[in-house]
Amino acid sequence: MTTLLRDVRPLFELKGRNYIITGGGQGIGFAVVRAIAEYGGNLAVLDIRDKPVDEYNTLAAQYGVRTIYLKTDVSNEQSLTASFNRAVEFLGSVHGAFTSAGIAIDKPFIEQTWAEAQRIQDINVLGTFFTTQLVARQLLKQGTSGSIVQVASITSHTVLPRHRMSAYNASKGAVRMLTEALGVELASDGIRVNSISPGFIDSEQTRVVRDKKSPEDSAIMDTAPPLSRIGNFNDLTGAVIYLLSDASAYTTGADIAITGGLHVGRIES
Ligand SMILES: NC(=O)c1ccc[n+]([C@@H]2O[C@H](COP(=O)([O-])OP(=O)(O)OC[C@H]3O[C@@H](n4cnc5c(N)ncnc54)[C@H](O)[C@@H]3O)[C@@H](O)[C@H]2O)c1
Known part of the structure; x- marks a missing residue:
C-alpha cells in the first residue's frame, strides 16, 4: 500500500499551539522558547530566575504569539503545580513541553555531599518527571495528542573527558530512561x-x-568533539522543533545526541 506524499515544510509548523518550557528563562531553554515563538507557538515559561533574559520581552510582538513567565521551582510540588495551573489557564490548552530546567556539578564523587547530590536529582529528575506528569494529565483531560521533549545529556551516554560529574551523570541517565519508559x-x-x-x-x-x-581542562570543550568545536544553542533548536512538531509523528522514546560526535568518540588533544 502506498500513501500520498505530503509537503514536508508544513509538518514543522507550531502555529496556534501551546507549550510549557521549564528552565526557559535563559540558556538552552530560552533558545527553544525563541524557536517555538518563531514557529508560531504560544508559550508559558517556568523558571526559578526572577526574570528571563531581556529578549523574552520582544517575542510576543515580534512573532505574534502569547507568552507568560512564571517564577517556579520545578523541584517544589506546590510551586510547580501552581505555575502549571496558571499556565494552562493562560494558554487555554497544552500541546507539549520542553523540560530544560537543570543544574550541574563538577566535583569528585568522594567529596559530593548528600545535599548537593539530592538537589541535582530533585531538579533534573523529579522536576522533569512531574512536569511531564502534569502535561500528560492535561493532555489526557483534553483528549488530545501531544509531544514532550526532555533534556538528557551526553553524560547519559558516556563519561566526559576531564570532568567528574557522577551525580549529574546519574540524573541524566535517569532522564533518558524516563524518556524511553514514557515513550x-x-x-x-x-x-x-x-x-x-x-x-x-x-x-x-x-x-x-x-x-x-x-x-587545558577547559579547552577540551572546544577540542575533544570530533567536529572540533563547542556546540551552540542553534545546534539544538532545529532538533527540538522537529521533535515537538508533526514532522516526528512516528518518533517516540528516542534520544537525539547532539554532541559534535563526542558521544561516540573523541579527538585526542
Ligand atoms: N550546557 C550544556 O553543555 C548542557 C549539556 C547537556 C545537557 N544540558 C542540560 O540542558 C539544560 C539547560 O542547561 P543550560 O546549559 O541552558 O543551563 P543554564 O544554567 O543556562 O539554564 C538552566 C535554566 O534552568 C533554570 N533552573 C535551574 N533550577 C531550576 C529550578 N529548580 N526550577 C526552575 N528552573 C530552574 C535556571 O534558572 C536556568 O534558567 C539542563 O537540563 C542541562 O543539564 C546542558
Missing part, C-alpha cells in the same frame, strides 16, 4: 516523549564549570 507507556494515548542529549554547549552552565578548570 512506551504514553504512546497509546497519543503522547510522544523524546529527549535530546546535548554535548558541550556554550551556556551559563558550561561557563560555571569551565571557570573552575585549568585552561
Whole structure:
C-alpha cells in the first residue's frame, strides 16, 4: 500500500499551539522558547530566575504569539503545580513541553555531599518527571495528542573527558530512561516523549564549570568533539522543533545526541 506524499515544510509548523518550557528563562531553554515563538507557538515559561533574559520581552510582538513567565521551582510540588495551573489557564490548552530546567556539578564523587547530590536529582529528575506528569494529565483531560521533549545529556551516554560529574551523570541517565519508559507507556494515548542529549554547549552552565578548570581542562570543550568545536544553542533548536512538531509523528522514546560526535568518540588533544 502506498500513501500520498505530503509537503514536508508544513509538518514543522507550531502555529496556534501551546507549550510549557521549564528552565526557559535563559540558556538552552530560552533558545527553544525563541524557536517555538518563531514557529508560531504560544508559550508559558517556568523558571526559578526572577526574570528571563531581556529578549523574552520582544517575542510576543515580534512573532505574534502569547507568552507568560512564571517564577517556579520545578523541584517544589506546590510551586510547580501552581505555575502549571496558571499556565494552562493562560494558554487555554497544552500541546507539549520542553523540560530544560537543570543544574550541574563538577566535583569528585568522594567529596559530593548528600545535599548537593539530592538537589541535582530533585531538579533534573523529579522536576522533569512531574512536569511531564502534569502535561500528560492535561493532555489526557483534553483528549488530545501531544509531544514532550526532555533534556538528557551526553553524560547519559558516556563519561566526559576531564570532568567528574557522577551525580549529574546519574540524573541524566535517569532522564533518558524516563524518556524511553514514557515513550512506551504514553504512546497509546497519543503522547510522544523524546529527549535530546546535548554535548558541550556554550551556556551559563558550561561557563560555571569551565571557570573552575585549568585552561587545558577547559579547552577540551572546544577540542575533544570530533567536529572540533563547542556546540551552540542553534545546534539544538532545529532538533527540538522537529521533535515537538508533526514532522516526528512516528518518533517516540528516542534520544537525539547532539554532541559534535563526542558521544561516540573523541579527538585526542
Ligand atoms: N550546557 C550544556 O553543555 C548542557 C549539556 C547537556 C545537557 N544540558 C542540560 O540542558 C539544560 C539547560 O542547561 P543550560 O546549559 O541552558 O543551563 P543554564 O544554567 O543556562 O539554564 C538552566 C535554566 O534552568 C533554570 N533552573 C535551574 N533550577 C531550576 C529550578 N529548580 N526550577 C526552575 N528552573 C530552574 C535556571 O534558572 C536556568 O534558567 C539542563 O537540563 C542541562 O543539564 C546542558
